[in-house]
Amino acid sequence: MIAGLELPTSGKITVDGVEVTGPGADRGMVFQNYTLYPWMTIQKNVEFGLKLQGLSTKECWEVACYYLDIVGLTQFANAYPRELSGGMKQRVAIARSLACHPKVLLMDEPFAALDVQTKERMHEYLIEIWQKIRCSILMITHDVDEAVFLAQRIYVLSARPGTIQRELTINLPVDRNYKIKRQAQFYDYTDEIYGLLRGEKC
Numbered sequence: 001m002i003a004g005l006e007l008p009t010s011g012k013i014t015v016d017g018v019e020v021t022g023p024g025a026d027r028g029m030v031f032q033n034y035t036l037y038p039w040m041t042i043q044k045n046v047e048f049g050l051k052l053q054g055l056s057t058k059e060c061w062e063v064a065c066y067y068l069d070i071v072g073l074t075q076f077a078n079a080y081p082r083e084l085s086g087g088m089k090q091r092v093a094i095a096r097s098l099a100c101h102p103k104v105l106l107m108d109e110p111f112a113a114l115d116v117q118t119k120e121r122m123h124e125y126l127i128e129i130w131q132k133i134r135c136s137i138l139m140i141t142h143d144v145d146e147a148v149f150l151a152q153r154i155y156v157l158s159a160r161p162g163t164i165q166r167e168l169t170i171n172l173p174v175d176r177n178y179k180i181k182r183q184a185q186f187y188d189y190t191d192e193i194y195g196l197l198r199g200e201k202c
Contacts (some may be wrong), residue, residue: 002138003029003106025053028097032109034089036081040054042068042092049100054165067095070132087118093127098133098179105140120178127176148174148189156196165196
């Protein structure tokens with residue numbers, strides 16, 4: 001509903017004080033499945049949304065180059081999606097969304113299809129990207145460790161009908177890497193969330 005793909009049956013959703021009435025460029029979206037255009041190069045995939053916004057060819061190229069650099073894929077600008085790994089494809093999807101300068105980046109289980117090693121690398125990439133662009137990110141995930149590692153705030157939802165069980169503020173250093181998972185505080189957060197989920201199943 002935040003993306004504007006569905007509208008609420010009651011109440012309203014606002015982004016920066018503006019009511020959401022449909023999809024808009026102020027909200028970027030990264031899906032679980034790879035959503036790149038297979039007939040376009042990586043560069044052209046990132047430029048796509050910019051062209052829809054009416055930017056010139058030169059502006060599209062410059063902005064796309066900037067965000068491909070941020071996600072570490074400059075050298076693959078002329079490659080096609082079929083030539084990239086799953087993690088690289090998701091980095092392109094992130095670059096494409098960020099290129100349109102959204103106020104909020106929405107991520108729907110973006111790393112669920114990746115193997116464990118690639119997923120962990122993507123977690124660190126996402127933190128690095130966020131530190132550079134400081135865009136608000138709202139992510140849906142069923143992976144408790146992923147949630148604690150990436151988030152500054154977590155909302156634990158109940159089963160149907162989905163309601164907020166608990167809001168948790170994650171007081172871990174902003175600059176995170178895999179070593180933080182060894183800290184007692186990290187385990188405390190994951191234990192608390194698992195406890196909530198176990199209680200829900202009962």
